[in-house]
Amino acid sequence: MVDMDTLVSLCKRRGFVFQSSEIYGGLGSSWDYGPLGVELRRNIRNLWWRDVVHLRRDVVGLEAAILMHPRVWQASGHVERFTDPMVDCRACKRRFRADHVDAQPWTHYCPAKKENKFEVPAGEPCKHCGARRTLCPECGKGELTEPRQFNLMLKTFLGPVEDEAAVTYLRPETAQGMFVNFENVLQATRRKLPFGIAQVGRSFRNEITPGNFIFRTREFEQMELEFFVNPQDTVEGQPADEYWHESWIQERFAWYQRYGIRAENIRLREHGKDELAHYAKRCVDVEYQFAIGWSELEGIANRTDYDLRRHAEVSGKTLTYFDEERKVHVVPYVIEPAAGVDRSLLAFLTDAYHAEEVRGEKRVVLRFHPELAPVKIAVLPLLKKRDEIVARAWAIRDELARRWVTVYDDTAAIGRLYRRQDEVGTPYCVTVDVQTVGDPAKGEAGDGRVTVRDRDSMEQIRVPIERLAPVFERLLGGGPWSAVAADYPRQSSA
Numbered sequence: 001m002v003d004m005d006t007l008v009s010l011c012k013r014r015g016f017v018f019q020s021s022e023i024y025g026g027l028g029s030s031w032d033y034g035p036l037g038v039e040l041r042r043n044i045r046n047l048w049w050r051d052v053v054h055l056r057r058d059v060v061g062l063e064a065a066i067l068m069h070p071r072v073w074q075a076s077g078h079v080e081r082f083t084d085p086m087v088d089c090r091a092c093k094r095r096f097r098a099d100h101v102d103a104q105p106w107t108h109y110c111p112a113k114k115e116n117k118f119e120v121p122a123g124e125p126c127k128h129c130g131a132r133r134t135l136c137p138e139c140g141k142g143e144l145t146e147p148r149q150f151n152l153m154l155k156t157f158l159g160p161v162e163d164e165a166a167v168t169y170l171r172p173e174t175a176q177g178m179f180v181n182f183e184n185v186l187q188a189t190r191r192k193l194p195f196g197i198a199q200v201g202r203s204f205r206n207e208i209t210p211g212n213f214i215f216r217t218r219e220f221e222q223m224e225l226e227f228f229v230n231p232q233d234t235v236e237g238q239p240a241d242e243y244w245h246e247s248w249i250q251e252r253f254a255w256y257q258r259y260g261i262r263a264e265n266i267r268l269r270e271h272g273k274d275e276l277a278h279y280a281k282r283c284v285d286v287e288y289q290f291a292i293g294w295s296e297l298e299g300i301a302n303r304t305d306y307d308l309r310r311h312a313e314v315s316g317k318t319l320t321y322f323d324e325e326r327k328v329h330v331v332p333y334v335i336e337p338a339a340g341v342d343r344s345l346l347a348f349l350t351d352a353y354h355a356e357e358v359r360g361e362k363r364v365v366l367r368f369h370p371e372l373a374p375v376k377i378a379v380l381p382l383l384k385k386r387d388e389i390v391a392r393a394w395a396i397r398d399e400l401a402r403r404w405v406t407v408y409d410d411t412a413a414i415g416r417l418y419r420r421q422d423e424v425g426t427p428y429c430v431t432v433d434v435q436t437v438g439d440p441a442k443g444e445a446g447d448g449r450v451t452v453r454d455r456d457s458m459e460q461i462r463v464p465i466e467r468l469a470p471v472f473e474r475l476l477g478g479g480p481w482s483a484v485a486a487d488y489p490r491q492s493s494a
């Protein structure tokens, strides 16, 4: 498993992720996505949208505003309950999550012993005097305050006057946009239950202990689906909400594996009763084995009718569905698969990373699924001083770029160019050489063929230029390399 430092360094060097505001010393836990990162993010979002919205008959999309009426957050419970217990250091003024402080080992000067300096293990009191950690884990000197509840929403003010009447919040989840628009979408689309509303967008949380690169940040992007079901229905002998919850758990678990996450690095974890959110009947996390250990990648909750009921109560509007068969108004239950773009990106990157030895040299390769790869094809001229080769390579790049993300690179020798593309996960390279264009000075005609190289096997085939588009259609459409390569002559690899 690749460690986090190696990933962070690769991401910066190759233009996936940069520290935000780096020239000013950086802003803690804020990250910018560079030229390759931005493509990878788009691919993740697009695949999610295609599979969760476009390919289904029962889901529609929405894009709600980030700023919402402040009463939304009262109704949702975020003002009252979206809190973490915090302790402050009286000396250095740093703030920590109370449960995190207790989860670290600490140095204790015990009043009950002569040789009194001890390392006390995480989560335990001193075995001599029974004291719990009371000193700051950072400066080691200041006393910690009693835990206080700290709200995680980022507050802001609307309009020119910064008073209580102008307070609102940057949304901490995209979900509420779907709940408050339930009636609008129902009216506009005339949907029958069950149906879902999906949204991709930025969310903000004033996380106290952000970190681990893009795993936990204060600004992040979510991909959320609110799937509304009739709680009076049964499907295959089960209550409809329970049936659909299980179905979405399996679908989302399979989704990550469909795009390359290896089975041994992903698992489902059922929430215990004591950790369920106040609105949830049941919740299952999809967890990934990140470099920091097994952690949540996506949560799939059965939110019952909590949200629609709360918004109906606080807004005074009716948020129900008319069940034509039973002639009753029902408040739908909600199944919510809630994923993060940034966390998915970290998981896909971690899983794709491979370091191997090839002919005595280290090769780093990101084995991205072709649909995730930021660049699909790199066109490389073998000799950058031969005008005909360069012109032909550019022409091929421009033609392929109409359909797939295709780059041109001539800034190094061919072996190095291949390694660079391997390191960013480009599945295929096309090389234009002397044989392609011939040598007019010697009266030699070119064969009009180029070399196509496969990232994973490093095998190469010779393909006529006019066959490139159909070849990539097959390869990038999911066709195996071995089947496509069988139709063309092999070339010994570089």
Ligand code: GAP
Binding pocket: 172, 173, 174, 175, 205, 207, 214, 215, 216, 217, 218, 219, 220, 221, 222, 224, 296, 297, 298, 299, 336, 338, 339, 340, 341, 342, 343, 344
């Ligand atoms: N609407 C439910 C909800 O927001 P969540 O488990 O708090 O549930 C869903 O968030 C997903 O959003 C997480 O599984 C994670 O992928 C992503 N996420 C949440 N907080 C994040 C943070 N601070 N930084 C990056 N991603 C985050």
